[in-house]
Amino acid sequence: MPGIDKQKLRFKVENTQNLPTIPATLKNILNFLENSSISINKISDFISKDPVLTMKVLKMINSPVYGFPGRISSVNQAVLLLGLNVIKGMLLGVSVFELMQKAMTGLWEHSLGCAALSNLLAKKKGLKSPEDVTIAGLLHDIGKVLLAVNIPELYEKLIAATDKHGFTILEEENAVLGVNHAEVGSWIAKKWNFPNQLIEIIQFHHEAHKAKTANLECCIVHLSDVLIRAKGFGFAGDHFVPEVNQHAWDNIGLSEGDIKELLINMEESLEDYEELGA
Amino acid sequence: MPKISVEGLKPGMVISKPVFNENGVVILKENTELTENIINRLKKMEIEYVFVKGERKFSKTKEEMILEVEKRFERGQNKPLMENIKRIIKEHIEELYARNR
Numbered sequence: 001m002p003g004i005d006k007q008k009l010r011f012k013v014e015n016t017q018n019l020p021t022i023p024a025t026l027k028n029i030l031n032f033l034e035n036s037s038i039s040i041n042k043i044s045d046f047i048s049k050d051p052v053l054t055m056k057v058l059k060m061i062n063s064p065v066y067g068f069p070g071r072i073s074s075v076n077q078a079v080l081l082l083g084l085n086v087i088k089g090m091l092l093g094v095s096v097f098e099l100m101q102k103a104m105t106g107l108w109e110h111s112l113g114c115a116a117l118s119n120l121l122a123k124k125k126g127l128k129s130p131e132d133v134t135i136a137g138l139l140h141d142i143g144k145v146l147l148a149v150n151i152p153e154l155y156e157k158l159i160a161a162t163d164k165h166g167f168t169i170l171e172e173e174n175a176v177l178g179v180n181h182a183e184v185g186s187w188i189a190k191k192w193n194f195p196n197q198l199i200e201i202i203q204f205h206h207e208a209h210k211a212k213t214a215n216l217e218c219c220i221v222h223l224s225d226v227l228i229r230a231k232g233f234g235f236a237g238d239h240f241v242p243e244v245n246q247h248a249w250d251n252i253g254l255s256e257g258d259i260k261e262l263l264i265n266m267e268e269s270l271e272d273y274e275e276l277g278a
Numbered sequence: 279m280p281k282i283s284v285e286g287l288k289p290g291m292v293i294s295k296p297v298f299n300e301n302g303v304v305i306l307k308e309n310t311e312l313t314e315n316i317i318n319r320l321k322k323m324e325i326e327y328v329f330v331k332g333e334r335k336f337s338k339t340k341e342e343m344i345l346e347v348e349k350r351f352e353r354g355q356n357k358p359l360m361e362n363i364k365r366i367i368k369e370h371i372e373e374l375y376a377r378n379r
Contacts, residue, residue: 073302166353230367232346241350244359256366263370 004151004177012150013184014191019149022099025050029095033088033192040079043087047075056094057087064269065116066134067123082131085195089135092192096145103148104159106235111138113233116269117224120262121252125216133217136201140221143185143202144169144237147177162238169237170206181237182206209247219248231263233270283327284320289313295329340375344368 016022017030032038032046047053054075061072061082072078079087093111100108118137122130148155158172165172173180186203194202197214201221204211211218222245228234230241254262282291289312297306297320306316306328320328338346347367354360 071302168353226363230347230350230363231370232343232350239350240353241360241363243354243357244363246359249359259363259366260370260373263367264373267374 004154004179006177006179009150009177009179009184010187013146013187016146016149016188021149025053026095026099029053029091030192033092036193038084038088038193040084043084043091044076044079047087047091053091053095056097057090060090060094065112065119065138066131067119067269083129085198086129086131086135088192088194089139089198092142093135093138096142099149100145103145103152104235104237107141107144107237108234110228110234110236111141113228113231113266113270114138114140114221114224116266117228117262118221120265120269121220121224122217124258124262125220125252127217127220132195132197133201133220136198136217137221137224139185139189139198140202140205140225141181141185141236142188143181143183146184146188147173147181159237162240166240167238168240168242170242172238180206206242206245208245208251216251219245219251222248223252223254227259227263228266231266280332281327281329284317284325287312287317287320287328287330289317291330291332293328294331297325297328299323299325340371343371343375347371 017027022030047057057075057078058072060066061078062068072081082090097108100111115134115137119130119134122133127133154176158176159169161167162169162172167175170180170182182203182205186199189199189202197217200211200214201218204218205221205225208215208219208222225236226242226244229236291312293306293308293310293312296304296308299305305323306320310316312330347364351360351364354364
């Protein structure tokens with residue numbers, strides 16, 4: 001029995017910046033992202049005005065998760081190099097860090113791990129902009145954060161029930177809410193004017209075969225999500241490995257050796273993950 | 279490559295990742311061997327931790343890790359693809375621990 005009105009939930013989620021529990025900086029960022037006319041200059045100014053935010057963005061860009069060999073020392077340089085959409089995503093990623101940690105212990109680690117694997121896989125597949133896929137890996141579970149801040153007591157119960165029911169968090173959400181974090185994430189990604197590719201990956205990261213415009217990218221994030229959970233890095237809401245999407249598996253076509261290499265490389269890129277966002 | 283707080287550093291340890299100061303300038307290169315002097319300098323500069331060469335400490339034994347993998351994959355029983363991924367992960371864990379020996 002769905003215990004919640006989907007339209008009401010959507011309204012709540014889309015107006016998350018009005019919640020009393022949201023920190024002031026994040027409110028500003030969410031308001032800013034909602035504005036569809038953000039330009040490269042505007043976003044550089046916005047980030048540069050806030051030294052803490054600047055530091056967080058630079059730390060993230062220079063981290064092994066993105067694999068930039070050189071050190072990027074200014075926000076301007078970062079924006080030019082990565083493009084508006086990646087910076088928008090990163091701005092959100094680093095700013096929801098605290099919220100993510102409060103909402104669900106381990107979700108930040110899960111997201112970072114997924115981002116690191118997505119980055120490695122995107123490069124392996126020769127994609128032109130691996131950073132776009134990396135940011136999608138970082139934000140794929142943003143819907144969980146929104147559920148956790150908008151319906152905290154209920155969401156906590158859902159997480160707690162997964163072990164008892166033998167459900168993944170996705171199944172638990174579908175059963176109780178009649179909607180899941182992937183859909184919730186897509187609501188907000190649309191509201192925040194994220195590019196279609198990112199919206200699609202967030203929406204279909206559990207059903208990669210449904211992604212139309214960014215199918216390979218979506219398959220990459222899906223497989224990264226499964227592999228990072230299989231490895232047991234971070235916590236994504238339950239203790240099970242969700243079933244891998246056959247289409248994604250076939251589409252990416254990794255050998256056993258590839259996967260082992262990927263996991264070892266990821267290990268190295270996440271050794272100093274603790275400093276990210278902190 | 280363990281990450282060690284500056285308080286826990288001892289002379290003779292070798293730096294495995296460059297150390298930067300707050301302006302992003304490299305103050306210690308990879309492969310630098312630490313001395314009392316260098317450690318004191320790091321403390322004065324309020325550097326919190328550095329990466330040094332050597333064994334990484336795992337928080338769990340290999341057997342615990344493998345057991346947890348089995349649990350996580352409980353739902354994938356009898357699904358060949360999931361069984362396959364489980365085996366790869368277990369072999370990966372074996373490899374990680376073997377490297378550290």
